[in-house]
Amino acid sequence: GEVRSELKKATWPWDPKEKGLKKYKQLTDxxxxxxxxxxxxxxxxxxxxxxxxxxxxxxxTGF
Incomplete structure (x- = not known):
């Protein structure tokens, strides 16, 4: 309940709309x-x- 609703509010460093490695561009950058x-x-x-x-x-060691 509460945990799921809080996790939905978080911003994640990947784009769920993208496919492949482009999905993780912000994370890799x-x-x-x-x-x-x-x-x-x-x-x-x-x-x-x-x-x-x-x-x-x-x-x-001296001058």
């Missing part, structure tokens, strides 16, 4: 955006980590 963001964030964190490692190595 969102997934691609998330994966690209993860790669960019990972590269940023790795770059900062490498730079901080180099700075700390330089400071602890």
């Amino acid at each position: 969102s997934t691609v955006v998330v994966l690209i963001a993860m790669v960019l964030l990972g590269a940023f964190v790795a770059t900062i980590d490498f730079a901080m490692h180099q700075v700390m190595t330089f400071l602890t």
Whole structure:
């Protein structure tokens, strides 16, 4: 009863009118955006980590 009515109110990331892979266009587009963001964030964190490692190595081994 209540669960079904609430689920009908939800918006789903696929289009029930489409067939095949076109049905999941919004879902795949969102997934691609998330994966690209993860790669960019990972590269940023790795770059900062490498730079901080180099700075700390330089400071602890002397000038």
